[in-house]
Amino acid sequence: MNDLFLRACRREPVERPPVWMMRQAGRYLPEYRAVRERADFLTMVGTPELAVEVTLQPVDRLGVDAAIIFSDILVVPQAMGMALSVEDGVGPRFHQPLRTNSDFDGLRDLVPDHDLRYVLDALRLARRELDGRVPLIGFAGAPWTLMSYMVEGQGSKSFTLAKRLLVEDPVRAHDLLARLARAVGAFLAAQVSAGAQAVQLFDSWAGALGPRDFREFALPYLAEAVRLARAAGAPVIAFAPGAGWALEELAGVTGADVIGVDWQTDAADARRRLMAYPAALQGNLDPAWLYAGPDEIRRRTRDMLQAFGGRGHIANLGHGIHPDVPVAHARAFVDAVREWRVP
Amino acid sequence: MNDLFLRACRREPVERPPVWMMRQAGRYLPEYRAVRERADFLTMVGTPELAVEVTLQPVDRLGVDAAIIFSDILVVPQAMGMALSVEDGVGPRFHQPLRTNSDFDGLRDLVPDHDLRYVLDALRLARRELDGRVPLIGFAGAPWTLMSYMVEGQGSKSFTLAKRLLVEDPVRAHDLLARLARAVGAFLAAQVSAGAQAVQLFDSWAGALGPRDFREFALPYLAEAVRLARAAGAPVIAFAPGAGWALEELAGVTGADVIGVDWQTDAADARRRLMAYPAALQGNLDPAWLYAGPDEIRRRTRDMLQAFGGRGHIANLGHGIHPDVPVAHARAFVDAVREWRVP
Numbered sequence: 263m264n265d266l267f268l269r270a271c272r273r274e275p276v277e278r279p280p281v282w283m284m285r286q287a288g289r290y291l292p293e294y295r296a297v298r299e300r301a302d303f304l305t306m307v308g309t310p311e312l313a314v315e316v317t318l319q320p321v322d323r324l325g326v327d328a329a330i331i332f333s334d335i336l337v338v339p340q341a342m343g344m345a346l347s348v349e350d351g352v353g354p355r356f357h358q359p360l361r362t363n364s365d366f367d368g369l370r371d372l373v374p375d376h377d378l379r380y381v382l383d384a385l386r387l388a389r390r391e392l393d394g395r396v397p398l399i400g401f402a403g404a405p406w407t408l409m410s411y412m413v414e415g416q417g418s419k420s421f422t423l424a425k426r427l428l429v430e431d432p433v434r435a436h437d438l439l440a441r442l443a444r445a446v447g448a449f450l451a452a453q454v455s456a457g458a459q460a461v462q463l464f465d466s467w468a469g470a471l472g473p474r475d476f477r478e479f480a481l482p483y484l485a486e487a488v489r490l491a492r493a494a495g496a497p498v499i500a501f502a503p504g505a506g507w508a509l510e511e512l513a514g515v516t517g518a519d520v521i522g523v524d525w526q527t528d529a530a531d532a533r534r535r536l537m538a539y540p541a542a543l544q545g546n547l548d549p550a551w552l553y554a555g556p557d558e559i560r561r562r563t564r565d566m567l568q569a570f571g572g573r574g575h576i577a578n579l580g581h582g583i584h585p586d587v588p589v590a591h592a593r594a595f596v597d598a599v600r601e602w603r604v605p
Numbered sequence: 606m607n608d609l610f611l612r613a614c615r616r617e618p619v620e621r622p623p624v625w626m627m628r629q630a631g632r633y634l635p636e637y638r639a640v641r642e643r644a645d646f647l648t649m650v651g652t653p654e655l656a657v658e659v660t661l662q663p664v665d666r667l668g669v670d671a672a673i674i675f676s677d678i679l680v681v682p683q684a685m686g687m688a689l690s691v692e693d694g695v696g697p698r699f700h701q702p703l704r705t706n707s708d709f710d711g712l713r714d715l716v717p718d719h720d721l722r723y724v725l726d727a728l729r730l731a732r733r734e735l736d737g738r739v740p741l742i743g744f745a746g747a748p749w750t751l752m753s754y755m756v757e758g759q760g761s762k763s764f765t766l767a768k769r770l771l772v773e774d775p776v777r778a779h780d781l782l783a784r785l786a787r788a789v790g791a792f793l794a795a796q797v798s799a800g801a802q803a804v805q806l807f808d809s810w811a812g813a814l815g816p817r818d819f820r821e822f823a824l825p826y827l828a829e830a831v832r833l834a835r836a837a838g839a840p841v842i843a844f845a846p847g848a849g850w851a852l853e854e855l856a857g858v859t860g861a862d863v864i865g866v867d868w869q870t871d872a873a874d875a876r877r878r879l880m881a882y883p884a885a886l887q888g889n890l891d892p893a894w895l896y897a898g899p900d901e902i903r904r905r906t907r908d909m910l911q912a913f914g915g916r917g918h919i920a921n922l923g924h925g926i927h928p929d930v931p932v933a934h935a936r937a938f939v940d941a942v943r944e945w946r947v948p
């Protein structure tokens with residue numbers, strides 16, 4: 263059993279950092295595209311056999327040290343009653359974003375074992391099929407990020423509708439964020455019960471908030487979700503891309519076991535700033551650097567590993583892998599980590 | 606003559622910080638929309654009388670302490686030979702983005718007095734019409750930001766095409782960036798000759814680069830453009846939104862007179878970090894906060910002024926004003942600054 267990833271989460275000694283890639287079960291893999299040709303994105307997410315098939319692909323193909331269940335952060339609002347579609351080129355979209363009182367009041371409370379059973383079934387199946395080869399990671403979207411999608415209806419450049427809600431009706435925003443924190447926390451705990459050996463919280467739109475709003479509307483609910491997930495007994499990774507200034511607060515306030523570092527943040531700087539905190543770090547190669555040639559990728563990956571220093575570090579990209587990266591380039595990144603040794 | 610803005614640029618004593626708003630000549634103003642109904646965006650940019658009409662509107666309506674010429678950062682690549690259109694809802698778009706060798710080789714060198722004479726004419730006319738009421742600001746896009754638009758063809762979430770060029774063909778990227786730095790520097794110097802009393806460089810997509818790429822591909826060319834502009838004798842404002850981590854390098858490396866602070870950055874933190882540098886600061890109220898009621902806007906504006914401390918500070922938003930903000934809310938922001946006094 264390769265338990266490098268779990269040891270690094272706990273900051274135990276390792277001979278080299280473990281490596282996996284955000285969005286590693288994705289379109290850059292030809293075998294993923296083959297599955298995707300037979301089924302649309304939401305069918306893949308909703309069908310445990312298909313989700314598990316693509317979950318295992320990067321383990322087989324690249325030899326990464328952890329598998330992350332193939333799913334989507336928007337399954338939570340979907341299970342709370344919001345109709346979701348994912349179109350090619352457009353991305354995920356809620357047909358009826360939260361706008362009126364009755365939109366908000368119509369949201370159901372989440373019962374993970376019932377409403378998101380297909381994700382839990384996928385985790386159980388993935389654990390069986392992995393058969394101890396590498397640990398399995400579960401995940402969920404953080405409350406602020408889910409709320410912004412639910413209010414905007416889709417991704418946005420400036421998130422003005424969601425941010426407008428924060429200043430126009432902060433009470434309603436807090437109410438929704440608290441509900442989402444409970445839902446996400448319960449979902450992550452259920453994922454751990456179903457076999458996830460670690461879970462990651464993605465606050466993907468953290469960068470849409472300035473410090474004051476982040477502290478009021480994102481951080482406390484991220485912390486509550488982390489608390490509920492940690493109570494289930496597995497390490498929790500908190501990742502708030504675009505909010506590199508907040509690393510210390512993420513480590514100090516959320517109590518997450520691992521803090522994700524985005525590619526905008528200098529690796530050596532992140533390490534120095536979090537030296538005094540008990541968290542491990544995960545990241546942070548710029549996914550656009552995988553467009554470089556394999557030799558250059560190896561050089562930059564080694565620089566990154568050096569900057570993090572090896573101990574308490576999980577090697578990863580600083581954001582999801584781009585769909586048009588050649589597999590050989592992804593492999594160069596993974597191999598460079600696997601060949602490296604803690605000095 | 607209200608020279609508050611110019612005194613603050615030079616960090617001279619002021620009784621209160623001057624105030625203006627990025628994109629203050631914009632769609633939130635009914636009188637702007639009235640002009641916009643008669644002419645499309647690029648016609649407004651290209652017709653000095655129309656550009657000057659909207660340039661003066663916020664001075665008349667809100668009593669801001671500076672006017673900024675109505676124009677667009679993409680006039681530079683357009684003048685270098687790239688066909689540009691601006692469509693409602695889509696934003697600016699180059700019909701033939703830079704992709705092949707011949708696309709790059711086909712770019713013309715910029716002769717500002719000839720190729721961008723309409724901008725210089727607008728500045729001359731605006732100075733006459735302002736008649737000393739408030740200073741007039743010129744502007745340009747920074748080299749990296751212009752290059753990303755030229756390569757992508759339009760705005761992007763992840764700028765993968767532009768970033769791909771940086772790793773796949775850094776020599777070509779450096780060559781284009783150097784040409785753009787010369788073009789932008791010459792353009793800003795020409796704007797000063799035509800009457801601009803200060804100029805601002807917008808590196809709007811600075812946040813698309815991690816520290817290493819920012820230092821290699823953005824900062825040196827921003828610095829070169831600042832140097833050329835400063836040689837013309839007017840203060841230069843450098844603004845690199847999304848790269849809050851780089852404030853010290855912006856101040857130390859570019860030698861800009863004023864450093865713009867984006868809304869993601871904590872104001873007190875920015876002030877503390879730049880205390881040892883000779884630059885003034887400009888910013889940084891979150892434009893989304895203008896959705897709050899006027900009383901709340903005043904409170905948050907006063908908090909922001911307090912955090913910057915009054916001296917060497919130009920009050921502004923931390924990004925352009927959103928088009929759907931009520932004029933009364935913009936006025937509450939401006940009034941809150943005008944009523945405040947340096948402690």
